[in-house]
Amino acid sequence: MRATEGNQDYPFAVTNTAAALLDGAGTVVAWTPAAEALLERRSEDVCGRPARELLADASSWAAVLAQGGQGGGAGWEGRAVLRHGSGGELEIGFRVVPLNDGARGNPARCLVLGAPLDLVARWRQDHAFTHELFLQGRVGLAVFDADLRLLRTNTHLLPYTGVPVDLNGRRLADFLWAEDARIIDDRLREVLRSGSPLIGFNATARTLDDSRGGRVVTIQAFRLQEPDGRPMGVAAVFTDVTDHERSRGRLDLLYRATGALGGSLSVLRTVEDLVKILAPAFGDCVAIDLAETVLTGGEPAADGHPTPPLIRMAIAGAGAEADVLRTGTTRFTAPLAAGTPGPAGPAVRECRGELVTGLGTRSAAPGSDAAPEWATAVRGAHSAMTAPLSARGIGFGRITLWRTGDAPPLDEDDLALLEEIAARAAVAVDNARRYTKERRTAVGLQRSLLPPATSETPALEAAGLYLPADADSGVGGDWFDVIPLSSARVALVVGDVAGHGLHATAMMGRLRSAVRAMADLELEPEELLAHVDDMVLQVAAEAESDDAEDGDAGTLLRGGPAGATCLYAVYDPITRRCVMASAGHPPPAVVGPDGTVEYVELSPGPPLGVGGWPFEPVERDLPPGSVLALYTDGLIERGAGDIDEGMRDLADRLLRADVLGRPLRQARHDIVEGLPPGRLRDDVTLLLARTRVVDDGSVATWLLDADPAVVADARHLVLGQLTAWDLDELAFSTELIVSELVTNSIRHAGGQVRLRLIRADTLTCEVSDSSNTQPRMRRARSHEEGGRGLYIVAQLSHRWGSRYTVGGKTVWSEQNLPPA
Numbered sequence: 041m042r043a044t045e046g047n048q049d050y051p052f053a054v055t056n057t058a059a060a061l062l063d064g065a066g067t068v069v070a071w072t073p074a075a076e077a078l079l080e081r082r083s084e085d086v087c088g089r090p091a092r093e094l095l096a097d098a099s100s101w102a103a104v105l106a107q108g109g110q111g112g113g114a115g116w117e118g119r120a121v122l123r124h125g126s127g128g129e130l131e132i133g134f135r136v137v138p139l140n141d142g143a144r145g146n147p148a149r150c151l152v153l154g155a156p157l158d159l160v161a162r163w164r165q166d167h168a169f170t171h172e173l174f175l176q177g178r179v180g181l182a183v184f185d186a187d188l189r190l191l192r193t194n195t196h197l198l199p200y201t202g203v204p205v206d207l208n209g210r211r212l213a214d215f216l217w218a219e220d221a222r223i224i225d226d227r228l229r230e231v232l233r234s235g236s237p238l239i240g241f242n243a244t245a246r247t248l249d250d251s252r253g254g255r256v257v258t259i260q261a262f263r264l265q266e267p268d269g270r271p272m273g274v275a276a277v278f279t280d281v282t283d284h285e286r287s288r289g290r291l292d293l294l295y296r297a298t299g300a301l302g303g304s305l306s307v308l309r310t311v312e313d314l315v316k317i318l319a320p321a322f323g324d325c326v327a328i329d330l331a332e333t334v335l336t337g338g339e340p341a342a343d344g345h346p347t348p349p350l351i352r353m354a355i356a357g358a359g360a361e362a363d364v365l366r367t368g369t370t371r372f373t374a375p376l377a378a379g380t381p382g383p384a385g386p387a388v389r390e391c392r393g394e395l396v397t398g399l400g401t402r403s404a405a406p407g408s409d410a411a412p413e414w415a416t417a418v419r420g421a422h423s424a425m426t427a428p429l430s431a432r433g434i435g436f437g438r439i440t441l442w443r444t445g446d447a448p449p450l451d452e453d454d455l456a457l458l459e460e461i462a463a464r465a466a467v468a469v470d471n472a473r474r475y476t477k478e479r480r481t482a483v484g485l486q487r488s489l490l491p492p493a494t495s496e497t498p499a500l501e502a503a504g505l506y507l508p509a510d511a512d513s514g515v516g517g518d519w520f521d522v523i524p525l526s527s528a529r530v531a532l533v534v535g536d537v538a539g540h541g542l543h544a545t546a547m548m549g550r551l552r553s554a555v556r557a558m559a560d561l562e563l564e565p566e567e568l569l570a571h572v573d574d575m576v577l578q579v580a581a582e583a584e585s586d587d588a589e590d591g592d593a594g595t596l597l598r599g600g601p602a603g604a605t606c607l608y609a610v611y612d613p614i615t616r617r618c619v620m621a622s623a624g625h626p627p628p629a630v631v632g633p634d635g636t637v638e639y640v641e642l643s644p645g646p647p648l649g650v651g652g653w654p655f656e657p658v659e660r661d662l663p664p665g666s667v668l669a670l671y672t673d674g675l676i677e678r679g680a681g682d683i684d685e686g687m688r689d690l691a692d693r694l695l696r697a698d699v700l701g702r703p704l705r706q707a708r709h710d711i712v713e714g715l716p717p718g719r720l721r722d723d724v725t726l727l728l729a730r731t732r733v734v735d736d737g738s739v740a741t742w743l744l745d746a747d748p749a750v751v752a753d754a755r756h757l758v759l760g761q762l763t764a765w766d767l768d769e770l771a772f773s774t775e776l777i778v779s780e781l782v783t784n785s786i787r788h789a790g791g792q793v794r795l796r797l798i799r800a801d802t803l804t805c806e807v808s809d810s811s812n813t814q815p816r817m818r819r820a821r822s823h824e825e826g827g828r829g830l831y832i833v834a835q836l837s838h839r840w841g842s843r844y845t846v847g848g849k850t851v852w853s854e855q856n857l858p859p860a
Contacts, residue, residue, distance in 0.1 A: 080125030133160030180278035301468035315356035323441035325357030330437035337477030393427030427462035498800035499613040503704035516723035517544030534670040535606040562843030565621035576649040603649030631667040637691040674722035780829035781807035810848040
């Protein structure tokens with residue numbers, strides 16, 4: 041058989057069939073045009089001649105006839121090698137069809153149909169493929185007509201509950217959900233219209249009789265055509281991939297849940313992100329409960345202790361708010377992490393979950409068949425499961441999941457997935473808990489090293505602000521300080537240690553302590569910075585020599601000029617003068633009462649830790665109400681421009697924040713407004729101080745001769761002044777203090793003595809002389825007449841001390857003022 045191009049498999053193309061009619065003697069009686077084309081031999085050359093002459097080997101005629109066997113009247117098939125008109129050979133497959141017309145007295149004739157052997161083999165392969173395809177049971181096969189009615193299916197088209205046995209002539213909508221049938225029909229109709237095959241299309245098939253879960257099928261489809269090219273239908277292959285899709289969905293859910301767990305170091309944010317992933321993809325409602333100690337960075341008790349009450353920290357799902365409390369406590373009967381004794385003795389920890397199904401059919405009354413209380417917390421749930429959050433053998437809480445409505449019930453595979461997610465979530469929660477604990481410790485350390493953000497003294501109103509570059513850890517190396525000094529004076533300090541983190545914080549703590557200790561000695565700013573510089577050099581030397589083999593040398597303080605910078609200023613509210621010195625630190629800004637902003641012209645020395653260079657002091661008179669702004673370079677270097685541009689921007693910010701007319705605790709936030717919300721390039725520290733003055737009426741000064749007789753005069757002068765200030769309650773103690781201090785100055789120093797009283801937040805008594813010898817308190821023996829003066833002063837004073845001055849020293853004593 042041979043067909044024309046494009047219709048070679050069409051069985052009814054008779055006019056195109058290569059055929060020969062043989063009489064009973066085997067002579068060719070008729071020869072079709074298709075036969076002429078097949079062998080390129082004309083009909084007049086073949087007809088009337090024996091058919092054996094067509095064979096390439098005429099002696100094989102008997103072997104060809106022997107292929108008929110017992111075919112008899114039913115016909116038979118065989119193969120033969122014929123001579124081609126071109127001189128070559130052609131192997132064909134043929135079929136002999138007896139005509140049984142010998143009853144009219146003629147010998148029986150037969151019709152021989154032939155085609156090239158490879159074409160016959162291919163046709164047989166196609167036929168066997170189609171036949172076996174409808175018999176196999178791994179996939180569903182269906183043939184639809186042009187109206188998408190089923191014409192032919194195999195027995196495993198859709199092996200689900202609710203599929204009719206006889207599908208011939210039915211549509212998909214006759215037994216599938218209308219929505220599912222419509223989606224599939226639309227795709228098949230597109231294949232029928234365009235001729236483009238459908239490959240790998242996934243659809244859900246839910247039957248009308250069993251609509252809860254349904255199955256996921258992959259559909260492959262292609263168009264079937266008539267011989268003339270008109271569409272006649274669609275052939276489709278349905279492959280059940282439900283288990284594969286569920287497995288892939290579980291892996292995708294596990295991947296997304298793992299990604300969500302790594303997105304934050306906050307315990308609360310971690311569990312909130314997780315429940316949003318799990319609901320509704322995994323369950324209709326999901327809740328996570330944690331032990332209370334986890335939230336504060338603590339660690340729950342290990343195995344053997346009672347199960348702690350759990351706090352519901354996160355919940356997600358449709359209608360979850362109405363069914364499950366968002367907050368509150370709950371208690372599970374099962375421990376957070378159960379211990380199972382092993383054969384070797386130690387307990388082997390297990391983190392097994394619990395699965396409950398058939399909630400709608402289980403008894404609510406107490407008993408063996410009663411559902412656990414946690415499983416019935418969501419109304420309408422038909423299945424639920426819970427798994428502990430346990431890591432390192434310690435339970436941190438639980439994750440619970442419910443399914444409701446038409447969602448398929450939970451199974452053991454779902455429980456295994458929840459246990460895996462819970463195990464990873466427990467590690468994330470543990471990491472977040474440890475981070476919370478460490479950050480609380482670091483922030484607590486930082487706060488303990490910094491003074492209160494605001495302070496009020498007779499000398500000034502101060503407000504500070506600190507923003508770490510590392511917002512996660514909350515610690516760094518910048519600091520500010522406001523240090524009350526004697527005689528109503530106050531010291532302002534701003535410093536910047538190179539680097540960030542705990543190492544910088546530790547170094548900052550050492551520097552702040554050193555500065556406070558030096559300030560307590562009443563040193564001048566340039567002298568104080570020189571002493572601190574020596575201390576930094578010693579710390580650097582220790583860091584280089586101590587444990588150098590561990591590679592940690594220099595971690596506390598980087599060598600060279602990048603060690604630390606510091607600005608130290610002392611403001612005197614009586615003289616209204618501010619003395620300051622800088623160790624590589626930016627100059628402070630002064631906002632005058634008239635609204636002008638200018639930077640103090642400093643001669644900054646090198647940063648702390650360089651050594652060998654002096655620090656130069658600068659004096660500046662500050663009118664009452666002036667605002668002094670001290671800062672670190674993180675505030676003026678945060679942009680892409682240079683430092684000068686940053687200083688101009690800071691001046692503008694000071695004016696826009698109205699630091700002259702607003703409380704500084706409010707204005708400080710406006711000054712740093714607009715900083716990037718993420719990580720800063722450097723720590724930012726700002727200290728604002730609005731100056732005040734001690735008026736002349738609150739200060740009394742007398743110059744006394746170096747004569748013991750003036751001690752009595754000094755007492756009378758002081759008593760008169762206290763009466764004028766309405767401080768008679770302090771008369772007795774002040775009289776004793778003045779008597780002792782003046783007597784000591786006259787006896788040991790010589791020369792003129794200056795006595796000064798200052799009424800501010802305390803009553804300060806000062807005695808200045810020309811001696812550089814500091815007074816020393818000692819315990820006098822019982823037989824000694826002197827040596828008890830400073831002891832009496834110390835007992836009567838709130839605090840007392842002495843400081844060096846340009847012309848000698850000043851011994852001072854402070855007393856608390858009586859209540860108003």
